[in-house]
Amino acid sequence: MSAIVPPTSTAAPSTAGRRKWLPPVLLLIPGAVWLGVFFVVPLIFLASQSIQTGTVEEGYKVTWHLANYTYAFQHFWDQFARSLAYALLSTVFALLIGYPLAYAIAQKAGRFKSILLVIVIAPFFTSFLLRTLAWKTILSSNGLVVGFFRSTHLISLTNALGLTNGDQVLNSPLAVVAGLTYNFLPFMVLPLFASLDRLDPRLLEAAGDLYASPITAFRQVTLPLSLPGVVAGTLLTFIPAAGDFINAQLLGNTNTTMIGNVISGQFLEVLDYSVAAALSVSLMLTIVVLVALYVRKAGTEELV
């Protein structure tokens, strides 16, 4: 019986016969055309826009005006670097906060697993703008968080580090990073959960039997086996965080503006399309390069 099953199962996908390339192509075409026309073509338009000169009223021409890029970086380097720094910080925080949560749900929750998973996903069902505005209430100057920061003198530490200013937490880099971490935390927890859920607890017992301390067992067994989840989670957190401008807008001040604020402002308010496009292309390229380096270093190809 078991000898008969494998050959039939491998033969199953090729039932279409001679023209077996036709069905997948027909299935693929509508979606691929949509992605081609509204994702790939716009990126080409964006790249072209970034080397054009002109105005919105008089129209634009391709002049290979690379000065758009030098202008963009001279004026907005701070925001660019700040975006990458904030995104990196919030990714690290999300990993530190999300890992124990994902581990507890996957390995320790037992029959409460699905309820806890629903609780992790539940925040999604309220508009993220409303939830970000709620942080204004939580961090406001008469709220609990600020009271805690003041009474423990943590506020003088964060002031010294430049994370807060004066005696308030709202409208500071700390608030923006906390907001980013919060907003993308579920994107970290879900891939981590997926890989930790597959971890066989007997492997940890085996490590214990071989006299590994819990810390060694974690370093040698749990962490390497959850690496695909770590890679997926950090990417799903870092990429949107680097381009986000909602948290900087709602929870920050004028010294916390990120590249997303600049791109959106240049496109929609200043109407300097070419510089905005140059910034957008730079952000995209930076992220593609960083992601490619990171995925190669982390050594997983499960993503694509």
Add this chain to the structure above:
Amino acid sequence: MTAVKPSRHSAPSRRTQAAPRPRRSPGTTLRENIVWLAAGAALIYLLLPNLIVVLFSFNKPNGRFNYTWQRFSLDAWKHPCGAPGMCHALGLSLKIGVIATVMATILGTLVAFALGRYRFRGRSVANLLIFMPMATPEVVMGSSLLTLFVSLHFSLGFRTILIAHILFCLSYVVVTVKARIAGLDPRLEQAAADLYANELQTFMRVTLPLVAPGIAAGALLAFSLSFDDYIVTNFNASPSSVTFPMFVYGSAQRGTPVQINVIGTAMFILAVLSVGIGQFASRRRAR
């Protein structure tokens, strides 16, 4: 035999029972539960803003902004459309959400079957094409679409928002449905063929019902992504096409009506209920 048996029994039991006992102290219980402590703190961090949204839907603020607690009131719940323009924006978001979900689910499911069921040349390129929109920051996606529409003199509004929403929902539907297809047992379809079902019958009676939960999950994800999107939408909207997130963002500058919290709370309750019912139903069916 008698020599083997005691050693098999005593060695593990000594390790599991005797070993922790000498170390049992307040420090050990703390160490054993530290994962739960950290996980609990993370859950509070995740849920606290939702609690604030619910709580402040019963607030009666003094000024234009609903950020500090004043006193309990049911006014906003009695007049959910009391904030000018909000219910219009909500209607537009629901309409775009439904159409975008249907379109993205159809296109995405077809692509998922192509990628999940067939090996063909160009498959890895297609996979990359599906993956890239998810790896693109929203500002880049929104601004590139805006550049396209402006260059082609395509007027912004309902149509452009819809195009953008179908685009970013598509990849998520593909990934969700593809995972479900990959997890199918091929023997079930072979059994159908053995029982003289033709290809169409096999697909309609076996394959589709098995993949349906994945399609439903993809559609739910697509709707919540569409309903909640601000960044891409804002690039491709016109002043006459204000969605609910755009209304909320605008109100953050002008003054936040309590009604936005009512909508947020109602959506939250509806979604949690539907997920709960879905879980309950699938568990009963599994029995």
